[in-house]
Amino acid sequence: MLQSRRIAHLDMDAFYASVELLRYPELRGQPVVIGGGRNATPETLPDGTRRFQRLRDYVGRGVVTTSTYEARAFGVFSAMGMMKAAQLAPDAVLLPTDFDSYRHYSRLFKAAVATFTTQIQDRGIDEIYIDLTDVPGEPREVGAAIRQAVRDATGLTCSICIAPNKLLAKIGSELDKPDGLTILTPADIESRIWPLPARKVNGIGPKASEKLTSLGIDTIGDLARAAPEFLQTHFGLRYATWLKEVAHGIDDRPVVVSSEPKSMSRETTFERDLHPRDDRPLLSETFTRLCVRVAEDLQRKGYVGRTVGIKLRFDTFETVTRDLTIPAATADAAAIRRAATECLKRVPLTRRLRLLGVRVSALTLAGAQPAAVEPFQPDLFAAPGGDPAEDASEPHA
Template identity: 35%
Template sequence: MKHKVILHIDMNSFYASVEMSYDPKLRGKPIAIAGNVEKRKGIIVTSSYEARAKGVQTAMPVWKALNLCPKLILLPPNFERYKSASKAMFDILRSYTDLVEPVSIDEGYMDVSDYLSKGHPYQLAEEIQRRLQSELDLPSSIGIAPNKFLAKMASDMKKPLGITILRKRDIESKLWPLPIEEMHGIGKRTTEKWKKLQINTIGDLAKANERTIELHFGINGIRLLKKANGHDERPVDPNSIHEFKSVGHSTTLPFDTNNEGKILKEIGKLVQMVQQRLKRKKVCAFGVQLMIRYHDWRTITRSKKIEEPLQEDAAIYSIAMKLFKDHWNGESIRLIGISTYDIVDQKYAYKQLDLFEYESEEKKYRLNETVEQLREKFGEKVFRNLQEITEDESTPSPIRTSFQRDFLEH
């Protein structure tokens, strides 16, 4: 069996590093990207290592960050600049192999197994890191391992500008002692649940009883247990970039209809499905697109870009409904689709919040996290609204297909 060699490339403090590359005068200073640079609004999107040394953290209110670091330089996000830097980064990675899988704007995997015949993969990692620094003026950390999970964990072990090899024989000494909250795939909000089961380190999870883990965390818990033992069979998939560009769903109606109530109900269902996928992928969107296919197969698409990142179903539904009401001509519809685009990792998303909104947004986020965890463990039908329970169950369900193909073809 051929041994795999996977690299995980993680750009260091990406947004802040791009800004320092654009304006070298910022280098070495505490800077932060914020959704709103006013003291009493907005939260920190990301910050430089100089700012982090002063206690500035992602998602921290701006006023608190300024209290911790009075000399903090606040900059608004420039997503076009970041997208351009991201493209240049991935162009460098693809100059070595076609097996490059972007997972967010600033990180990706490379399958460099074929490089073994040419030299040591550490030398390749050094060359890639050097090129990213010299050609783009951007620092990175690189993990080298036999699978994606271990490569991701390795890249986190030395920042900034680190290169780490994590072999399976090193798991017990290097991986298992780490706190459970540092394991990729375990969110901060579930850490206490793991600790209540006396799972405080990755090693504790690796040695845990499989039935106990499945009982409390479902199938995802079993996947994490396997990863803690160094097992991850996922291939590096270059095509996943298409999934990252947009998240959408469409539905072919059981019969052509111009009943506005029924159509809006289907839009609501589609929006909920889109929102669930955004949550699972941990991404937000800066645009919503509506597709309408009429009874005679005429197809239109209409879209709207927004300044704030979207992830909640209420906000997506509001935009989708307005697009529908503004552009539907009243004729019968056979297919309807909702897609979100201009995707960005939720850790880089920002929302302009005032001090009174911030606490309520945090509570709503925690509730949504709980709902999604229950859906993941027990299935999509664990929650059903009153309308779904009381409506006639004999009505045939519409056939749901991937919206992406229609989105790209029309």
């Protein structure tokens, strides 16, 4: 019965970079890296052309948010340190992140898919699962129609795999990127899935992958052929059983259409360590900005929260969190800022800061009448917060 399901995984191609190429079409075909701060904003010259920053001129501790396929050919991938990326592709164009634009295009592509079915599981800003079991038409025709609808709505390409389950659909959406349409059946597992590295399975992390390699298991096919007793000896019964199942393409997880967020947060890593006293104005400005953006996220998605928290990472890499539960749930920036400040007062601010974050949890749906918004008061907050050289954090929900 499970094999009769038709589950699609849709993944936007180099999403952030592709959005930027809509804005800067003259960069098409060039290596482009997204992840710079505001100082990476292109300069418009008197003749109307633009001057772009180059990766070789970057100085700081930021990380790559994403890159175009041309930059990836040089070995530059997301989460890589920017300085390392500059060594690999010094002539690549550097652009700042713009999450407001990315969220806009995310809403557009998801709305386009929703014209086919409401059976959609949101997996983040650039990917979704779709249950197409009850959608009429041949899989390839339906997949092509969805892909074209996304292109029409956004001007962007996506890659789709339609398979019997989420496991195979997720793996398959990477097989024919970019702008790919892949159809997988159980008969394709041995030829298309087994030759892939075991780490391609979502759930086999770096540590498990390293351990599998040390045991002589490099591919998904190696895993499928491994003796269950051998896997159980090294991984335990539960994980070994799961490994065997995924190696044979077995996955009965449903597409979960509705899911309630547990929290929403904003955080940012500074390009230089900031001192709570010497950099107080800079820190305080961003602390306020993070609170405002969390409040905007809550209001946009229709939630309020009762627990406000902060996250600090010091120059020693020690990470500290503090939480405060307030009497009434809120999505008001001033109330969030005030509660977050109380959390800050419980942390000795004597060391330089690398990262600052603000979080609201214990969420519930907002009522029909929004709470009154309290104005900010300049002297309301005794403790400083944070201000990055690069404010490019994506909200977590």
